Amino acid sequence: MSITQDIDDVLAYIKEASPGQDEFYQAAHEVLYSLIPLLEQDSRYMEFNILERIVVPERSVIFRVNWIDDQGKIQTNVGYRIQFNSTIGPYKGGLRFHPSVNLGIVKFLGFEQIFKNSLTGLQIGGAKGGSNFDPKEKSDNEIMRFCQSFMSELYKHIGKHRDVPAGDIGVGAREIGYLFGQYKKLTGEFDGILTGKGLNWGGSLVRKEATGYGSVYFAQNFLEACGKDLKGKKCTVSGSGNVAIYTIEKLYEFGAIPISCSDSKGTIYHEEGIDLLRLKTIKEMHHDSLESYADIDCSCVYTPVRDYPKDGHAVWDIACDVAFPSATQNELTLRDAKKLKENGCILINEGANMPTTAEALKFIRKTDILFSPGKAANAGGVATSQLEMSQNASMAQWSFEEVDIKLRQIMKNIFKMAYDTSVEFECEGDLVTGANIAGFRKVADSMIEQGAV
Ligand code: NDP
Ligand code: 2IT
Numbered sequence: 001m002s003i004t005q006d007i008d009d010v011l012a013y014i015k016e017a018s019p020g021q022d023e024f025y026q027a028a029h030e031v032l033y034s035l036i037p038l039l040e041q042d043s044r045y046m047e048f049n050i051l052e053r054i055v056v057p058e059r060s061v062i063f064r065v066n067w068i069d070d071q072g073k074i075q076t077n078v079g080y081r082i083q084f085n086s087t088i089g090p091y092k093g094g095l096r097f098h099p100s101v102n103l104g105i106v107k108f109l110g111f112e113q114i115f116k117n118s119l120t121g122l123q124i125g126g127a128k129g130g131s132n133f134d135p136k137e138k139s140d141n142e143i144m145r146f147c148q149s150f151m152s153e154l155y156k157h158i159g160k161h162r163d164v165p166a167g168d169i170g171v172g173a174r175e176i177g178y179l180f181g182q183y184k185k186l187t188g189e190f191d192g193i194l195t196g197k198g199l200n201w202g203g204s205l206v207r208k209e210a211t212g213y214g215s216v217y218f219a220q221n222f223l224e225a226c227g228k229d230l231k232g233k234k235c236t237v238s239g240s241g242n243v244a245i246y247t248i249e250k251l252y253e254f255g256a257i258p259i260s261c262s263d264s265k266g267t268i269y270h271e272e273g274i275d276l277l278r279l280k281t282i283k284e285m286h287h288d289s290l291e292s293y294a295d296i297d298c299s300c301v302y303t304p305v306r307d308y309p310k311d312g313h314a315v316w317d318i319a320c321d322v323a324f325p326s327a328t329q330n331e332l333t334l335r336d337a338k339k340l341k342e343n344g345c346i347l348i349n350e351g352a353n354m355p356t357t358a359e360a361l362k363f364i365r366k367t368d369i370l371f372s373p374g375k376a377a378n379a380g381g382v383a384t385s386q387l388e389m390s391q392n393a394s395m396a397q398w399s400f401e402e403v404d405i406k407l408r409q410i411m412k413n414i415f416k417m418a419y420d421t422s423v424e425f426e427c428e429g430d431l432v433t434g435a436n437i438a439g440f441r442k443v444a445d446s447m448i449e450q451g452a453v
Pocket of ligand 2: 092116164167378382385
């Protein structure tokens with residue numbers, strides 16, 4: 001049987017066994033097809049049935065989360081923890097709290113995390129979790145009670161050598177604090193069972209900034225390899241959360257001009273460059289909408305969210321040299337990709353997980369636009385989480401500079417590994433293929449070494 005037929009069979013199995021899990025199917029389709037050159041070169045992966053094994057999570061935990069709102073009413077949400085693959089280390093990956101969270105979304109994120117974590121060169125397996133809980137419009141006490149209830153179930157499944165969750169959309173320092181407090185109360189143990197912790201109780205410097213900073217380091221590495229750099233480049237950024245904010249901060253340090261940000265309600269285009277302090281005040285301090293950014297006396301333009309995806313995302317209509325999609329999955333459509341090409345964009349650097357739709361990616365890969373896939377470009381967050389775990393294990397706290405130097409080096413190594421792998425498989429600069437093969441190969445080889453478990 002041909003390799004393509006085998007891949008199609010695995011994809012057909014996913015469709016049948018996981019109906020309606022479109023994002024998971026999309027992620028699996030992209031990864032499996034990009035592995036063809038490796039599978040042709042080395043027959044062991046088929047012999048040991050790695051494809052069929054790697055698309056099934058080792059364990060899926062789905063649980064009910066009951067919590068009491070401020071009116072005293074009992075509310076119910078669904079919680080998930082998908083422990084996808086622990087071949088090269090304990091399960092590691094974030095928790096997402098957003099109304100759109102469902103099994104398919106958590107599975108796509110967990111699947112991507114396997115290869116991302118492998119690319120970091122560190123010993124961490126892949127997992128993801130979360131809930132369809134919507135933190136918006138909730139009081140601090142409601143968020144605390146939800147986090148406590150969520151942890152009352154999750155604590156049974158995690159551990160510092162077993163599974164170490166972290167943040168993602170809707171889960172930041174505040175939520176990690178409430179989750180950690182409840183874990184400690186339930187177990188009586190002060191353990192590094194979460195990353196992204198507060199700096200006074202086991203957190204690592206640079207973890208907050210790491211995904212955004214790492215994304216910019218990755219872009220700079222890619223541009224340098226092509227004889228270019230970020231200095232003076234107009235950059236569009238989508239999102240206005242953790243990843244977007246620290247992407248913008250680092251872009252300024254590299255002499256680039258970040259000219260946009262967005263949230264679920266609208267987009268800001270600020271030609272002179274985003275006012276970072278204002279953005280942080282609105283988003284980090286007040287958890288407010290970006291609409292208020294446009295109140296200041298400046299030449300910025302606010303575009304309320306359009307009929308999306310039909311009319312595309314306003315961010316990608318803005319002419320730029322480099323685009324940093326840093327909000328959520330499938331936020332950059334074929335229409336948007338065509339617009340970016342038309343406007344002369346030279347690099348799309350994914351800060352979010354799978355922000356580019358399959359159709360847009362197919363189009364981009366046929367153009368001369370450079371493309372950094374999220375599992376490589378946004379791996380700085382999870383890599384720094386692992387540095388937090390290392391510090392916890394040795395009860396040490398490294399300086400900001402020490403952690404940042406390590407992060408820069410890790411991003412350089414990831415870029416080099418993805419790039420060198422693209423050269424090895426005769427598609428120089430195709431980092432989708434390079435990152436997928438490099439991430440997969442390490443996990444698959446280790447699965448073979450560990451036997452059929
Ligand atoms: P945040 O919750 O801090 O910010 C998310 C941002 O994206 C907000 O501006 C939010 O707008 C916007 N957004 C979220 N969902 C949607 C949606 N469905 N439609 C439109 N806008 C949306 O999350 P992060 O910055 O942490 O995460 C952003 C992306 O980066 C995600 O894809 C995440 O998986 C990925 N990532 C995060 C890492 C981390 O360390 N945090 C590490 C690696 C990847 P609003 O505020 O209006 O909801
Ligand atoms: O998608 C991701 O890599 C994250 N949300 C961070 C995971 C982590 O464990 O730090």
